[in-house]
Amino acid sequence: GAGVSQTPSNKVTEKGKYVELRCDPISGHTALYWYRQSLGQGPEFLIYFQGTGAADDSGLPNDRFFAVRPEGSVSTLKIQRTERGDSAVYLCASSPGPEAETQYFGPGTRLLVL
């Protein structure tokens, strides 16, 4: 079956621009997670959705970052006024329920802010 997909796979933007990153979870998975992986680092938690609501957004670095999941399936991570420090790989994961150990990861979106 289809796994978690993310689009685009690569995104290059200029400092100050707005970007949207999309995640399509595995069908039927109610939990969805966003992580950010900077070069040479492990993934860091950003936000977690259970259904349509953000159950935990404690990992979002500042108010330029926002994520939505309006119908409880596809999620969009939105970054306003991008900065060079936002350059990273953004990973999405989904799981059947709110359990850390059953997360299935997508291939990521590599964001480069020039």
Next chain:
Amino acid sequence: GDSVTQMEGPVTLSEEAFLTINCTYTATGYPSLFWYVQYPGEGLQLLLKATKADDKGSNKGFEATYRKETTSFHLEKGSVQVSDSAVYFCALPFGNEKLTFGTGTRLTIIP
């Protein structure tokens, strides 16, 4: 807070060599512990896990034992193959749903 400290890489080995990648953790209580692998061009995959002290997780010839006494979860494989070349991450859950990862160890196996 809960965290994992992982052996820094990169690690380069010859095929059929023995592999150890060290991981130690700091946690309140006894959380499950995981090893994830990221093959080139692919997403993170769960390699193995252990849910309690003295448990041994195993998969694809890799093993890791949950050592409460030394707060460690070292990854081992007796004979590595070129196809094992990847980045390996130690991880543990926090807040039940989220994962915290180590910095990753890049493994390259030379034929």
